[in-house]
Amino acid sequence: xxxxxxxxxxxxxxAVDWDIRTFHGNTYSTKRGTTYNSYLIIxxxxxxVDGVLASFAGEQIERIREIVPVEKxxxxxxxxxxxxxxxxxxxxxxxxxxxxxxxxxxxxxGLSRMYGTDWGLQVVKTGEKLNIGxxxxxxxxxxxxxxxxxxxxxxxxxxxxxxxxxxxxHYATSERFDxxxxxxxxxxxxxxYYANILWPLGGMIxxxxxxxxxxxxxxxxxxxxxxxxxxxxxxxIINSYISWTKNETKPKAVVIFETMWGSTEMMARKxxxxxxxxxxxxxxxxxxxxxxxxxxxxxxxxxCFVFGSSTHDNGxxxxxxxxxxxxxxLKPKGRIGAAFGSCGWAGGAIPAIEQVLKEAGIELALxxxxxxxxxxxxxxxxxxxxxxxxxxxxxxKA
Amino acid sequence: MDKYRCTVCGYIYDPALxxxxxxxxxxxxxxxxxATWVCPECGAPKEMFEKV
Numbered sequence: 517x518x519x520x521x522x523x524x525x526x527x528x529x530x531a532v533d534w535d536i537r538t539f540h541g542n543t544y545s546t547k548r549g550t551t552y553n554s555y556l557i558i559x560x561x562x563x564x565v566d567g568v569l570a571s572f573a574g575e576q577i578e579r580i581r582e583i584v585p586v587e588k589x590x591x592x593x594x595x596x597x598x599x600x601x602x603x604x605x606x607x608x609x610x611x612x613x614x615x616x617x618x619x620x621x622x623x624x625x626g627l628s629r630m631y632g633t634d635w636g637l638q639v640v641k642t643g644e645k646l647n648i649g650x651x652x653x654x655x656x657x658x659x660x661x662x663x664x665x666x667x668x669x670x671x672x673x674x675x676x677x678x679x680x681x682x683x684x685x686h687y688a689t690s691e692r693f694d695x696x697x698x699x700x701x702x703x704x705x706x707x708x709y710y711a712n713i714l715w716p717l718g719g720m721i722x723x724x725x726x727x728x729x730x731x732x733x734x735x736x737x738x739x740x741x742x743x744x745x746x747x748x749x750x751x752x753i754i755n756s757y758i759s760w761t762k763n764e765t766k767p768k769a770v771v772i773f774e775t776m777w778g779s780t781e782m783m784a785r786k787x788x789x790x791x792x793x794x795x796x797x798x799x800x801x802x803x804x805x806x807x808x809x810x811x812x813x814x815x816x817x818x819x820c821f822v823f824g825s826s827t828h829d830n831g832x833x834x835x836x837x838x839x840x841x842x843x844x845x846l847k848p849k850g851r852i853g854a855a856f857g858s859c860g861w862a863g864g865a866i867p868a869i870e871q872v873l874k875e876a877g878i879e880l881a882l883x884x885x886x887x888x889x890x891x892x893x894x895x896x897x898x899x900x901x902x903x904x905x906x907x908x909x910x911x912x913k914a
Numbered sequence: 915m916d917k918y919r920c921t922v923c924g925y926i927y928d929p930a931l932x933x934x935x936x937x938x939x940x941x942x943x944x945x946x947x948x949a950t951w952v953c954p955e956c957g958a959p960k961e962m963f964e965k966v
Contacts, residue, residue: 622957
């Protein structure tokens with residue numbers, strides 16, 4: 517694949533990773549693959565913004581060489597130091613050792629820790645400008661969107677925002693732009709990225725978007741470091757982010773359970789039926805057989821979370837416990853919750869789930885339902901009614 | 915004196931230690947930190963801290 521000219525004199529020189537299926541360890545399933553976007557600006561000073569994963573260094577260098585000899589790179593903008601963007605940097609710096617790096621103070625510190633050198637990176641702050649010839653690059657520090665070192669780069673002459681991971685998606689495609697791709701898949705991946713990476717950082721993101729909107733700068737194109745470039749309607753993704761940072765939800769519930777001998781599953785299905793008949797959208801997941809990344813994505817716009825587990829060793833089952841640990845870190849706000857489960861003797865799963873909900877700030881909307889061994893018809897009816905009652909609370913009719 | 919936790923990254927401001935990276939002297943209570951002070955780890959503003 518040749519470099520793609522995204523604006524006159526500005527080229528995508530990144531890489532498409534079609535095969536990656538789990539991202540940073542096992543925290544994110546990337547079933548549609550991803551891309552590592554890197555942008556080369558040809559001006560008086562040849563400038564590279566963002567980088568690629570180490571294993572794609574060769575592809576990036578090959579693409580740069582189609583435009584300009586690598587040795588000609590004058591400036592490298594390090595918007596973010598995470599290895600999927602900085603991994604190829606050590607090799608690249610051997611080819612253009614005189615290139616000057618720019619990044620935040622945290623970026624300088626982080627590069628030293630990761631590679632034993634910061635290559636003399638010059639620290640920049642919000643509002644500082646770098647003239648590269650006909651163009652000026654303005655830096656906007658964006659701490660915790662999504663690491664402390666994160667930074668956006670803006671080019672006023674091109675009305676182009678290069679926000680690194682913000683507004684990105686793990687989505688491998690042969691197309692580079694939003695107008696050339698499947699919109700449903702694009703927004704699904706954009707939401708999944710937010711739900712799994714940015715959700716707990718909503719407060720910082722809301723402030724940053726507000727700050728950028730108040731700067732009154734024109735943004736005609738947003739070129740993130742992963743996935744598709746937004747050029748048809750850049751405000752679409754900004755507005756989606758604003759909605760997500762506000763924790764806006766719809767009448768929707770997600771029921772998540774883990775079962776040993778099927779009793780908790782029977783309860784989960786009855787609650788789901790009640791929610792459905794109560795008129796809300798529902799998603800049901802057996803957490804042991806579900807993809808956590810997808811479940812989080814479904815929870816992003818859901819108003820109600822319902823969790824169920826059999827009792828095992830006086831507590832909840834371990835796959836659900838692991839999922840709830842991850843959920844707690846996402847800090848969802850403005851949700852209601854409910855708990856259910858079966859047990860043989862004293863129980864323990866329900867208090868454990870209730871405790872997690874409390875710590876996560878999720879209000880328990882109804883008393884939990886616990887059954888012994890196998891739910892009878894009356895108990896299944898209670899589960900169904902729980903679903904109907906939750907639907908009323910979700911839709912505000914309770 | 916109360917400690918405060920950054921709700922974004924988990925850093926804890928301990929008044930007994932202050933924040934040497936921002937020239938905040940040891941013994942400075944959280945409410946005496948300047949409004950412009952930010953979390954030394956992640957840059958979160960003061961209002962995103964909560965009492966431990």
